[in-house]
Every structure is written in C-alpha cells, then in structure tokens.
Amino acid sequence: MNLKEESSSFYLHSTQDPQKEGERISRQIPSDLQKDELLVLIGIGCGYHLLSYLKERPVPSPLLLLEPFGELESVAAPEWIPKMQSLLSERSETEIPKIFFDWKKFESLDLRSWLSPEIRSIRVFVHPSYQRRYPEICREILSFFQTRKSGSQNEAAKAEYGRLWVRNFFKHLKDVEERRSYYKILTHSLPTQPKRIGCFLGASPNLEKELDWILANKEKVFLLSSDTSLGFLLESGIRPNAVLSIDSGLGTSYHFPQNVPEDIPILTWFGGSTRIFELKNPKIIYLSTFPLDQILRARFFPKAPILENPSLNVSGLAISFFQNLGAEAILLKGFGFTREGGKTHCRASGYERYDRFFLNRKRSLYSARYSPESRWKTRTVVLDSLKSWSPIRIETELSADTPSFSDWEKVLEEFHSPFPGTGKNWRSFCEQVPDLPQEIRKLVPNMSRLLDPKD
Secondary structure (H helix, E strand, C coil): CCCECCCCCCECCCCCCHHHHHHHHHCCCCCCCCCCEEEEEECCCCCHHHHHHHHHCCCCCCEEEEECCCCHHHHCHHHHHHHHHHHHHCCCCCCCCEEEECHHHHHCCCHHHCCCCCCCEEEEEECHHHHHHCHHHHHHHHHHHHHHHHHHHHHHHHHHHHHHHHHHHHHHHHHHHHCHHHEEEECCCCCCCCCCEEEEECCCHHHHHHHHHHHHHCCCCEEEEECCCHHHHHHCCCCCCEEECCCCCHHHHHHCCCCCCCCCCEEECCCCCHHHHHCCCCEEECECCCHHHHHHHHHHCCCCCECCCCCCCHHHHHHHHHHHCCCCEEEEECCCCCCECCECCCCCCHHHHHCCCCCCCCCCCHHHHECCHHHHHHHHHHHHHHHHHCCCEEECCCCCCCCCCCCHHHHEECCCCCCCCCHHHHHHHHHCCCCCCHHHHCCHHHHHHHHCCCC
C-alpha cells in the first residue's frame, strides 16, 4: 500500500520498495531509551518504518504514535494497526503504544491523557518524508514537544538535584558569612540605556568561527561567558567580563581549568556548584525562582530582582541578567545548532578534559558532547522560544557607534551583617511559608543546622 497526496505527485512512501525504505528509516529511530523516557514517532503514514522498528529493535516503553493528518485514520490505520498488534502480542511485557490522529486535536488534549507523571524526558522522531513535505507543521509539532519536554526535564532536575540544591544553599550561606569580601549580590536594576549591548558566549562549535568578531568587539560589549566556553576563550586570549555558571553537578568543576584568572567574577546562585564557591574569584550572587531564594529575598533583600528563565536554557538567564544591567539588546555567540562531525561543543571545554583517553571513567561524557542528528534537531526550537519570551531584543549585528559597557557594578552590593541569619531563623522562616514544597520543607530542619552557632 502507498499513499499519494491529492492534487500532487508527492508520495509518503517509496513507490518502488516501501518496505525496504521503511527498514532503512527504522534504523534511524532511537533505541537507547531509558524506562522513564517517552519516544514519540511523528508521521506514521502506512506504518512501514514503525513495523520494521517493532520487529527488529527492542520495543521502547512507553511509545506514542502521532499521525498529524486525521484523514489517514480511516485510510491507512486499518492496514498497519492490526499488524502492529500482532507483533506486540508476541511480547507480552510490552506496553501497547498510544495512538493519536490529527495534530490539531492532539494539541488540544489534556497533558495527562498522553504524558505519564513518571516520564522524565521525551525523545521525538519525525518521519523524513514529513520533514521534507510539511516543514512548517513539523516545526510546530517539535516546538510543542520541546515545551513539554522542558517541563518534564525541569521536574526531573528537581527530583535529581533538589536535595543537592538545598544542601548547597545553606552551605554557601555559611561560606558568605565567613568570607564576605568574596561576595556581592545583585540587588537592583539599571534603567535601559540606548545602544547598551550585552553579549553571551555559549559553547556551541560555531564559537570557534566567531573568534575574530569577539576579538574585534570585546571592548564595546559586556562579554558574559558560559562556564563551558571559558576554557576555549582563555586559550584564545579572551578574558570575559564575567562567567555564568548555574549547574550544581560535579561536572561543572571540569569547566574551570587551573589557570582561571582569579579576578574574573562568577555569576551564580546559592544552589550552584560547590567548586565555584571554593575558587578565589569574586562571586556575584543572583536570586532565582527557587523557593529558598524567594524567602531570602523577602527577609534580607526585598528590592533585589528575580532573574527568571522560562526557556530553561542558560542563555535565558543571561538575557535576564543583561536586562537588569540596563542593556537594550543582547548578542548570542556560540549559540548555533550546527555540528562538526557530531560535536556539539567548542574545543577546550570541561567535557574534553573529563573525556581524556587516559582517564578511566565509569560513564563517559561522549554522549553529552555528541548527539545523533534526530535528537539535535529538536534543540533548534530553543531560539524561537527565547525570541518569543525575551524582554530585550536579540540582535545579530553590532552597530559601529556602540558605546562601551560601563558602570554595571552599580547594581551590586555587599552582603550586610544581619545576613544570613541562623539555622533557627531559617527553620522559622520556612515554617511561615504554607506553600513551601514538601520536598524542601523536609530537608530544611537538618540542612539549616549548618548555620547554627558552634558550641
């Protein structure tokens, strides 16, 4: 069976050997999935690639099948659904996939009807023919799942790192109390100033190609480097004005080589990596939407801005930072989605130091540095999300009369003496917040003891 688009010469499948074509496409579908990952196949057509996948590969569970065009439910589905059910009946432990027809109907469904609470991430595969013939619909669908994926990943991050965030929060409050001269906090915002431009330096491979531009314009803009790109920038003779580092994981330490100049400030938050707080570099603390940060603001710094980041991408936090520094626009460098030989980051990042061949690791970071094309494409919607949300313009070019970025340190203050309070204070603060998440409420009594006076 094959399907031809009405009033067109376009076929959804090969007219010569659709089964062989389906076998070839099925080999591109991800199979290395975890039990808490949802695989979504977009564009089922006559089901040749799906049936080949179910026959030859380990069947993922759970699996969601979405055919964007509702017309195919009565035309093609009666052909491939019985065959799929027959294949799955041979594997009694396999969960029956959820099947949906008509993209617009699916888009309006309640999230709970297809996304289980146990799902921590989503992988999406789009049939190549659909990508070529219906690019706009495919981008719309990918954007939809990227938004839901961000939400599920956010919940996963909370589950995995929640305890670490609370522990680090109180540990770093204690560190500020003991070494106040190392810290300042972002306490207010500057008014927007015309032609004041910030520049965030991400760690995509295209950063290497933008080196000449950065060298030529580094005095005109505020260079905020991601921690991942810091090693490459220093190797290239570029000293950023500040480094943004928010990840609490142990891998963050690999992004900071031993020769990092000690006078480059690091923008971070109290739940950030302990390695950052061990460095002698000045720390600029921002307040996030994390509940303990909200309590801190209410009790000690009521005028401090909250840096929001609905994109859940580090560049979104850079945008919020520059907005509070009075920038009217931001440039994103090292923020491309092209790859070189599968490489997803510029050279000299902490990933390369971690993955050196002579070091033995239980788990390589190769998968973090290299991604298959199908998975990488889903990341390109991040830029669209940033553009739709960003409170300041995202520019691609810099005008010749751009002034230097000065006086930004006016937004910073030293931590005053009543801060951070005692462990007893914090236990009292948290008891007075009725909607404090239970997972945090349970951890505070023990973790806050780090601030109790020593006997």
